[in-house]
Amino acid sequence: MRKRSFWRSLLLLLSVLGPGFVTASAGNDVGGIATYSAAGAQFGYRVLWTLVPLAVSLIVVQEMATRMGAVTGKGLASLVRENFGVRTSFFAMFALFVINTGITATEFVGIATASQMFGISRYIVIPIAVVAVFFFILRFNNKVVERTFVVFSLIYLTYIVSAVLAHPDWHAVVMGTVVPDLHFNNIEYLVVVVGLIGTTISPYMQFFLQSAVVEKGTDEQDLWMARTDVVTGSILAIALAGFMIIANAATIYVANAHGAHLAPKEAADFAAALQPLAGEGAAVIFALGILNAGLFTATVLPLSTSYVVCEALGFEAAVDRKFSEAPVFFTLFGVGLIAGAAMVLIPGLPFLKFTIYAQVVQGMLLPFELILMLIIINKRSVMGTYTNSVLANAIGWATVVIIGGLSLFYGIHLILGGFR
């Protein structure tokens, strides 16, 4: 009897859990934890306002991916290939593969950070983690993944509790959320903002979300339910990000404002944000959290990237095939996973900086993906009567322009100011 492959089972599981979990798992991986923490620790409550427009964009982008999947029954990679041909898909897939390998590396950064917090060398832990990832894929089990998700979600709940227990200045929280605070002259602020965008609306997330919608067999009739899922899921993901920022702002940022020097140099320093809840145990909870997040995403990301690239370029893709039957698929998967892990073994690699800059690159690539999505979703030949509304187009293109503008601004700054 033929069973579903790993990819199919995983997508189905994601679609059953709902897009909210897809978002939470994609946005709140190691890179997410690092970026939200850094934002709160460095700039306090005044970055919170960015989450409001981000939430709107996130909802619109995810709704688009959901609608495209439901109406066409095809994944985003397929649609890009069928509407833009080989050249565009090739470059899009190349970019996706490179950035996802970088993101995979940041997941291993999480694993390495956790292992160092427990006093074990990363040169021991990373190879073990790679073996664990292979094993996990070969012995895929829905139950295990479900439990991982649950443990995974618990760490975010600890952030909510910790944020409340830290007695943040709620007035400042509200003001920070509703009053936009722009600093174009502050390049570090700009980096964090683009990083926040990149980690919250990760380009790869749209591919997974749409594939999950297709796998579930969602069609036009189910669209309302799927849309409700998108809205609740996005708001949930953004709220969790908000609490993570508040927890860090109320502890590290406030302490620094009072003369302490907790300037976080490594992700491990962000464990301080959990102290109001866990006290001495904060480090352990934080380490377990990023270990879990890192392992889980490191398992899913290289494999699903390999699937997406093969879907677009038309190569055979299946875990249960022999190497000779799907050589491109296995090569991409192997290279993505091992290159990601190997990067973390580079001596002296600045972990935190690397992790946040990977999110910045994601943010800079996002406009390109959105342009492709916006063109496809406005084609009557593809979407029939389900093309974008004026509002969705306005928000979509505004997102492209704003992120594109920020990226361009940042790029010019880099060139003029030199790479720092």
Place this chain on the structure above:
Amino acid sequence: MAFHEGFVSELVGRRATVNDLPIGKVADFLVNKPEDTFPAVDGLVIKTAQGPRFAPMETIADVDHDGAVALTSAPKVAAPPDSDSLYLVSDLLDKQIVDVDGRKVVRINDIELANTGGKLRVVAADVGVSGLLRRLGLKSFGKRFTPWIYKNVPRSLIAWNSVAPIRETNPSHVQLSQESKFARMHPSELAEIITDLSAREAAAVIHQLDDETAADALEHLDAETQRTIIEDIGTERAADIIEEMDSDDAADLLAELPEDQQTQLLAEMNEYTAGELRELVKYSEDTAGGLMTTDYTWIYPHRTAEQTIRKIREIAPESEFIYYLYVVDKQDRLLGVLTLRALLLAPPDATIEHIMESDVVTLATDTPARDVAATIARYDLLAVPVVDADFKMLGIVTVDDAIDAIMPENLARELPRITARKHPRPSTSSG
């Protein structure tokens, strides 16, 4: 025509000329009979300043006239609408197809055309890296700078007679083609392809199969995939397919579905099958009742061997399992069993009750799957009958169903694929 063979990507974008004067560029290729084994190209779509125009093959003087396509007269008519014909570029290029001989879901990177018998025909789909490079415009680059690398890029062409589009781009052609290319695949191979597809694509493939083939393929799928497919293809078609399935598999599938859907499907089926399935659905999946099929061959005790053989010949084509013949009375009570071998070797005038084995091993409906398999193994049987308290025949459990029920799932996946090939594999790659 100087043109012998080449790829669509090389022809698209070429200048089209009349008397060496450029009139536009080649945009697409029209095929009117895509159901042919190697369909002929019936004309070119030329993108002119006035919009897309259709140039029938008769007006094409040379496809390769100094790197341009030479026409005898300027095309006047607009291209026929997409719904009536197949366009190679807009309908097939970049789309997913199934390679029915390689059992793979792949994407068309390029299409090979060849000039055979004075006609330009579609001969193969390029699904390999070399097709990708050609489309990327890297072919000449590769040849010039890295001849060694380029020579070693695998070319993978799939002969057109093995190319089966997942979505029939033109539904009216489905009826025209005598046999879907998918029908050439073994049901277990089809099932494998279906697990690689999304729900809607799977439904599109099922749509191209006849009921019997679809039923065979469905039997090889896991419950979850079966359910999504049934939900996608519509009650009427689903009922037709389920009717063709082995009754035990059909019952398992029905048991997985919500109550109202079950009722709807049963209402669409013929009364006899529906009645049987209603009985079978009641039994739990991992008991003899859940494993059994009602598709067994029964005979009467007072007939002669010769009469019985004639009877078997009549009913055997309908029956899956004829190796054991179950002897029953008018009330369906099991009296004995006769192997096909014993029947064939018996004198023609011997009566069944004298040659049958009356000491029959039987099971009750609630016998656990493990014990069913143990019984079959202990007595070296191909099937074992399931009876009620009055010894009334309810069905049989065959050895393959018993094995499936007790074998760990991951072991079943690791077993080598044993597949019968109906057609020898044509040479699909070269270079």
